[in-house]
Amino acid sequence: MYLILMQQKFNTNSEVGGPRNILIYGKPIYLSEDMTYFVYDGVQYGIKFKYMKESVGTQNSIARFGMRGPVNVYLKKYYYQTNNDKWFIIVQTKDVNIYLHNKFELNHVIFDNMQFEMVIDNNELVI
Numbered sequence: 001m002y003l004i005l006m007q008q009k010f011n012t013n014s015e016v017g018g019p020r021n022i023l024i025y026g027k028p029i030y031l032s033e034d035m036t037y038f039v040y041d042g043v044q045y046g047i048k049f050k051y052m053k054e055s056v057g058t059q060n061s062i063a064r065f066g067m068r069g070p071v072n073v074y075l076k077k078y079y080y081q082t083n084n085d086k087w088f089i090i091v092q093t094k095d096v097n098i099y100l101h102n103k104f105e106l107n108h109v110i111f112d113n114m115q116f117e118m119v120i121d122n123n124e125l126v127i
Contacts, residue, residue, distance in 0.1 A: 002030040002039075005109055005116035029109065029116045035080075038088065040111065047080040047088050059093060059107075072096040076104055086112055 007026035030039040037046045055075045078090040088111050092104040108117045 001033045003033065003118070005029045005031065005118055007114060008117050026114070029111060031109070038111075045086070045088070046083040050079045050081050052079070053077045056096070074104070 006024050006028045008024055027041050032038060035047070035049075037044055039045070053076070055077075057073060057075050058070045059073050059075075073093040073095060076092040078092075080088040080090070082088055088109065090109050091107045093107040094102070094104045106118065108115050110116075
């Protein structure tokens with residue numbers, strides 16, 4: 001089993017009042033459920049956990065809803081090193097407002113300076 005993550009480009013069409021769309025581009029990352037490797041562009045990269053950093057910051061809310069804008073969040077970044085000395089970073093966030101929800105959840109991953117996110121459309125994972 002894999003978790004599939006894609007690069008995304010959000011297009012809210014807010015300047016013309018059109019519908020909100022998610023445009024998907026790039027190649028997917030297939031992250032193994034046991035967190036020992038991922039596959040990108042047909043290449044399998046082994047990963048090994050190195051360290052974790054916690055911080056607080058500001059991040060935009062889900063862009064396709066276009067309602068909240070920047071929000072304060074707690075961040076956890078898990079740093080993994082690949083078998084060819086590149087970094088694979090998993091970013092989890094939790095809203096500072098605990099009345100909304102009080103859990104860390106996967107926000108995105110970073111590999112080779114590219115950001116990958118889960119693609120969800122109408123509460124269903126798009127593959």
